[in-house]
Amino acid sequence: MKRLELIGVRAERAEKTVLDGMDATFHGGRLTVVIGPNGAGKSTLLDVAAGLLNPASGRVELDGADIGTLSLRQLAQRRAYLPQSPRVDWAISVERVVALGITARLPAFGGLPEAWKPKIDLALQRLDLLHLRERPATRLSGGELARVMLARATVADPEILIVDEPTAGLDPRHALDAGERLRALARAGCGVVVALHDLDLAARIADDVIAIKDGRIVAQGRADDILNEAVLREVYDVRARVSRDTDGLSIRFLP
C-alpha cells in the first residue's frame, strides 16, 4: 500500500453524526497515531478506515480505489483490524487463533493448506509465542492475549494494520512492548494506524499524529509538530505541559 485516504467523510452511528468533514491520509511504512478525548470518534474513524462502517457521505480510497468497491474478502486480504479489548470465545489453541488471520485466503472447505504453516510459525516466533502455541486462548494473561492478537493480525503480512487501543489494560512493560512491535511493522513497510490514549507512548512510536475532537480533525501532521501544548490543550480542554529530555518527549496534564 502507498496510501489510505479519507475524503470528506461523514459517518453516523445510530443516526447520530459521529464524524464530519474528515479528510485524512495514512501512508504505507509510517505509523499514524489517532488521539482525542473519549467520544471524539476515534473508533469510528478507525472503523471507517478499515471499511467496516460505510460513510454516510464521502469516500475512503486505498491507493486511489474506493474501498466500497472491494468485497469484504478482498479487503480482508489487504488490511488487518484489531478492535479494542479483543477476546476469544471458545477454548481454541493459540496456533488456531493465529491461523484465523488467513481466513480470507482459505478455500471454502478443507483444512489449513501446508504452504501457510511456515507463515504461522514465523508469526508465532516474531511475537515470542512458540511456547504457547498449544495453550487454549481462553487461558492467557492480558499481555499474552495482546501478543496473540497481534500475531493473528500480522500473520498474512497486511498492507495496512488498524489497531484500536492496543495497550488498554496492559502494564507498562507490555504496553511498551506492544508499541515497539507496531513500530517494527511500520519499519517493515506496513501502514499502521493506532488509536491511543497513552500520549507518552504515542510520542515514542508515532511518525504522524491525527488529533480529533467532536468528530472533526483539530490537527494532523508529523508527530513533533502536533504533540505540543497548544494542540493538546485544544483537544483535551486541559492545560498540558510538554517537556523533552534525553528519554524523549513527556507529556503532563495539569488541573
Added chain:
Amino acid sequence: MSRWLLPGLLAVLALLSAVSLLAGTVWFTPADALAALRNPHGDLLQLVITEVRLPRLALAILVGAILGLSGAVLQGLLRNPLAEPGLLGVSSGASLGAVIALYYGFAAAFTLATPLFALVGALSTISVALLLSRTGGTLSLILTGVAVSTIAGAGLSLALNLAPNPYAAYEIMTWLMGSLNDRSWDHVLLATPFILAGGFLLFLTAPALDALTLGERQAESLGVDLKRLRLLALLGTALGVGAATAVTGTILFVGLISPHLVRPLVRHQPGAVLLPSALVGAIIVLAADIATRLLRFGPDVKLGVFISVIGAPFFLWLVLHLRKTSP
C-alpha cells in the same frame, strides 16, 4: 481433529443401525434382515423390516443428525453454549402448525397433513424472527426468537384449552411428545429433501463460525459476511429442524447436548464441531429409539420424553459446569 473420531462415530452408528433393524417386539436374526433387504416383497416378517423398521431407522438418523448439526451451528453463531434449535422458535412453530392440522381435523383427512402444516409453521416462525431482527445483531435475534417462540407456545396452549373433545387434546399432547412410532416411507420422503437442503446450508457456515470465535467485529474484518452467515444458519435450521420436527414431533436437548460431547474432541474449534456433532445427534436419537422399544414400563415411553428425561439433568450439569469454568 483426532483421526479416529469420525471413523469411531460412524462405526457406532452402523452398529446401532443394525441393532435398530433387529431389535423390538419381534427379534430378527441378521440372516432374516439380510433376506428382507434383498427381497422387499416377502412375507409379513420381512415387511416389518422394510416398511416399519427401515423408515424408522432412516428418520432417526436424519432427524438426530440435523438436530445435532443445527445445535452446533447455532452455538457457534450465537457464541453461546446454551443455544439450541428450539431457542429460535423453530420447534414451537412446527408444533403450532401440527396442532392446527390436528385441531381442525386436516390430519384425519390425509396422513401427511400434520407434518406439512408443521413444516409451514416452522418456516413461518423463523421468517418472522429473521424479518424482525434484520437490522439488529445477535442478541436481537435471540430475543426475537424467544418472543416468537412464546407466541407460538401461547397458541399451542390455547388450542389445548379449547380442544373440542378430550381425544383431540390427547392427540395433540401425544404428538408434542415426539415419537418415531408408525412412521412410513412417506414421512421419510417428505422430510429428506428439506433435511438435506438444510444440512447443506448449515455446513456452509463452518469457516465463518471459526472466524466468529474472535467476535463479530474481528470476524467481519477477516472477510466474513455476517448477514449471509445468519441467513444460512437460520434458513438451514428452519428447513432442516422444521422438517425434522414436522415428522417426529418435538425432540429437545439433542441439539444442545451433541456439540458439547464432541467439542473437547475437536479442540473446541466451532467449524470442526459440525460433522461429529451431527453424527452424535444421530447416535443419540437412534440409541434412544432402540431404548424406548426395549424398555417396557407398561405404556410405551415416547422418544421425545425419554430424551428429555436423560437430557434435562445433563442440561443442569452443563449450567453448573459452565458457571465454574466461564469467567
